[in-house]
Amino acid sequence: MSSYRYVKKLPKAVVKDKYSNKSIKPLFRKFSLGFVGIGVFFLGNVFYPIISYEIKKLSFGTSFLRPSSLNSQTLGSANTLNYQDPKNWFLSAPDLVARPTRITHYTMSIPKLGIDKAIVQIGGRDLLEGLIQYPGTALPGQYGNSVIFGHSVLPQFFNPKNYKTIFSTLPRLKIGDEISVNFDGIVYAYEVVEMMETTPEDISILEQQYDAEYMSLITCVPPGTYLKRLIVKTKLVYER
Structure with missing residues (x-):
């Protein structure tokens, strides 16, 4: 008769996986919350200035608001036009006759916005090189209306020394704030x-x-867009 011997099989050693689901889930949750937080931060940086501007716009007064409807041509061309050239800001604007002057540029200061002696070019075509006075409009100190264009971006990128961002905080001005220009020594x-x-x-x-x-x-609004135009109209109070 054959004899059999029973051999008890030892259980396999259980190795704890340090990357088990229990440890991965909290880590994944933290990363997810982190990405959501970053997304909210960037969206807030984009939309907060726009919302803030829309609230500020309520103080302009309805008597000063122009019709805000936009046609398809304006929306379609917003991405293709070169907005460094102020001629493209008002597409139907006529060519005005330039006023005779030997002066080609002057300076502007807006103390409330930290803008000091910014260059204003008369009839310039590149807003990255300076503010531009629309050709044919009144020169400083003359009867009429001097019209000056300036570039803007989202206000958090405002730099008073950078002409790409120089008018980004223009909506912060209020009635009664002062602007000065130095034109031909006056x-x-x-x-x-x-x-x-x-x-x-x-x-x-x-x-x-x-x-x-x-x-x-004049600059483009809401902040960071080219959809509309903000007009800050000023009146001469004194000269020296």
């Missing part, structure tokens, strides 16, 4: 009298009013 001080928003189709801002000496500053 300092002209202007005071903000109106703030309004308009569309690229509205070229009335280029019209000349000869009852006083005005200066209008």
Whole structure:
């Protein structure tokens, strides 16, 4: 008779996986929350200035607001036009006759915004090189309306020395704030009298009013977009 011997099989050693689901899930959750937080941060940086501007716009007063409807041509061209050239800001604007002057540029200061002696080119074509006065509009100190264009981006990137961002905080101005220009050795001080928003189709801002000496500053709004135009209208209060 054959004999059999029973051999008890030893259990396999259980090795604890340091990368088990229990340890991975909390780590994955932390990464997910981190990415969500980063996304919210970047979205907030984009949308907060726009929302803030829309609230600020309520203080402009309805009597100064222009129609805000946008046609398909404006929206379609917003991504293709060269906005470094102020001629493209108001597509239907007429070519005004340039006023005779030997001066090609002057300086502007806006103390509230930290802008000091920014260059304003008369009839320039590149807003990355300076602020630009629309050709044919009144020169500083003259009766009429000096119209000045400046570039803007999201306000958190504002740098008063960088002409790509120089008008980014223009919406922060209020009625009564002062702007000064040095034109041909004479300092002209202007005071903000109106703030309004308009569309690229509205070229009335280029019209000349000869009852006083005005200066209008223009930039694109809402912040970071080219959809509309902010107009800050000022009036001469003194010169020295």
